[in-house]
Amino acid sequence: MDLTTNHFLFVSAALFIIGMMGVLTRRNILIIFMCVEMMVAAAGITLAAFAHETATINGQVFFLFALAVAAAESAVGLAIVVALSRQGKAPDVNEMQALRN
Amino acid sequence: MSWELIFFAVFSAAMLLCAIGVVAFEEPVHSAAALVGSFINVAALFVLLGAEFLAVLQVIVYTGAVLVLILFTIMLVDPRKLPSFYVGKPLQRNVSAIVGAILLVEIGAAIVTRQALELIGPHTAAMVDSMGGNVQAVGQVMLSEYALAFEIASLVLSVGVVGAVVIGLPNRHIEPNTSTIGLGHSRGSSDMLAAGPKFESPMDIPAKRYTAPVGERTVVMTRDADAYKHPGDTSK
Numbered sequence: 001m002d003l004t005t006n007h008f009l010f011v012s013a014a015l016f017i018i019g020m021m022g023v024l025t026r027r028n029i030l031i032i033f034m035c036v037e038m039m040v041a042a043a044g045i046t047l048a049a050f051a052h053e054t055a056t057i058n059g060q061v062f063f064l065f066a067l068a069v070a071a072a073e074s075a076v077g078l079a080i081v082v083a084l085s086r087q088g089k090a091p092d093v094n095e096m097q098a099l100r101n
Numbered sequence: 102m103s104w105e106l107i108f109f110a111v112f113s114a115a116m117l118l119c120a121i122g123v124v125a126f127e128e129p130v131h132s133a134a135a136l137v138g139s140f141i142n143v144a145a146l147f148v149l150l151g152a153e154f155l156a157v158l159q160v161i162v163y164t165g166a167v168l169v170l171i172l173f174t175i176m177l178v179d180p181r182k183l184p185s186f187y188v189g190k191p192l193q194r195n196v197s198a199i200v201g202a203i204l205l206v207e208i209g210a211a212i213v214t215r216q217a218l219e220l221i222g223p224h225t226a227a228m229v230d231s232m233g234g235n236v237q238a239v240g241q242v243m244l245s246e247y248a249l250a251f252e253i254a255s256l257v258l259s260v261g262v263v264g265a266v267v268i269g270l271p272n273r274h275i276e277p278n279t280s281t282i283g284l285g286h287s288r289g290s291s292d293m294l295a296a297g298p299k300f301e302s303p304m305d306i307p308a309k310r311y312t313a314p315v316g317e318r319t320v321v322m323t324r325d326a327d328a329y330k331h332p333g334d335t336s337k
Contacts, residue, residue, distance in 0.1 A: 001102060001103075001106060002103060002105075002106065003103065003105045003106045003109050003149070005217070006212050006213070007106075007109060007113075008109075008146065008150065009208075009212045010209065010212060011113040011116070011117070011146070013204075013205060013208040013209070013212070014117055014205070015116065015117065015120055015139075015143075017201045017204055017205050017208075018117065018120040018121060018123075018124060019120065019124075020197075020200075020201060020204070021124060021197045021198070021201045022123065022124035024193065024196070024197035024200070025124070025193055025194055025197050026124065027184040028129060028183060028184050030129050030132075030171060030174060030175055030178070031123070031124070031129060031132055033171065034123050034132055034133065034136045034171065035123065035124065037136070037140075037163065037167060038120055038123065038136070038139060041139075041140060041143045041159070041163070044143070044147075044155065044159070045143060045146055045147070045150075048146075048147055048150045048152045048155055049150055050218070051150075051152070052150045052151055052152070053217065053218050054218045054219070054220060054221050054222050055220045055221070055222040055223070055224050055225045055226075055228075056221065056222030056223075056224055057222070057224045057229075057238050057239055057242045058222070058242065058246075060152050060154065060155050060235075060239055061239060061242050061243045061246075061247055063155055064155070064158070064239070064243065064254075065247075065250055065251075065254050067158060067159075067162055068254040068255075068257060068258055069254070069257055070167075071162060071166065071167060071258065071261070072257050072258050072260070072261025072262070073261070074167050074170060074171070075170065075261050075262060075264075075265040076261050076264050076265050076268065078170055078171065078174045078265070079264070079265035079266070079268040079269040080268055081174050081178065082174060082177055082178075082268075082269050083268050083269060085177060085178045085179060085182070086271065088182075089182075090182040090183065090184060091178055091182070091183065091184075092182075092183075092184040094184070095184075
């Protein structure tokens with residue numbers, strides 16, 4: 001039995017689904033951020049696996065761009081958490097309602 | 102059983118365990134520590150896939166930069182305000198389990214039934230070696246084929262940093278005629294202080310009001326700002 005692309009695809013699917021269940025079940029916005037980062041990493045494993053399979057480098061380059069976007073996203077998101085805590089509000093997704101109505 | 106497969110099994114098992122830890126740990130700091138473990142194992146999987154540059158970047162960017170950012174944010178947030186450990190309402194939990202199971206079955210079916218792709222690209226292992234390594238190959242493709250996307254990514258990063266600074270700045274829209282005094286904690290936030298309306302100063306500070314100067318004043322009547330002349334100005 002050899003290591004094939006399918007192994008990596010299964011593992012990345014499992015990682016993605018664990019992250020997705022974290023986003024769906026947790027209330028703390030910081031945990032939700034971490035789970036989103038895990039989902040990005042899972043997508044990166046898939047991209048690198050297909051790049052390995054097709055002997056191209058484009059998948060790896062694509063993950064570099066995904067990494068840049070994820071870094072910008074986490075910077076903005078954590079700034080939102082800091083701004084929320086400055087206003088004395090909890091980082092709780094069930095209680096965030098500034099954009100409601 | 103090849104060595105690669107054994108390494109793959111070890112790394113992926115550690116990665117998934119740490120990922121479950123991120124979701125299941127009660128303390129956010131413990132979750133962040135589990136996330137470090139998960140990402141280091143992701144980097145190991147990248148090495149198995151021959152993507153050494155991505156592995157290094159995963160460690161530097163995620164476990165080096167983003168995790169430090171997350172830890173600092175955890176320390177800035179008041180721990181008493183953190184939502185209690187609460188893995189969703191029962192409905193939420195059941196729906197997420199069902200959705201996750203369905204998605205796993207779907208993706209598994211897609212992976213099992215898919216046809217392996219052909220070797221269409223030029224970057225075989227021998228070719229990458231002859232280019233000098235994975236970093237050189239990635240750099241060459243990124244800065245030639247994807248040069249425009251590279252520039253746009255740098256623009257996205259600068260916009261993100263500026264946005265983070267703007268969002269993180271202290272609130273500038275303070276209501277007029279309110280004054281705060283630095284006691285280390287705002288009034289009403291501590292049990293040691295007398296209860297009172299928040300942001301109200303315990304000291305009696307007179308509101309700063311504009312008062313007209315006393316004495317004689319000249320009244321200047323003009324039709325618009327351009328026609329305005331200081332008394333005694335003869336230039337116009």
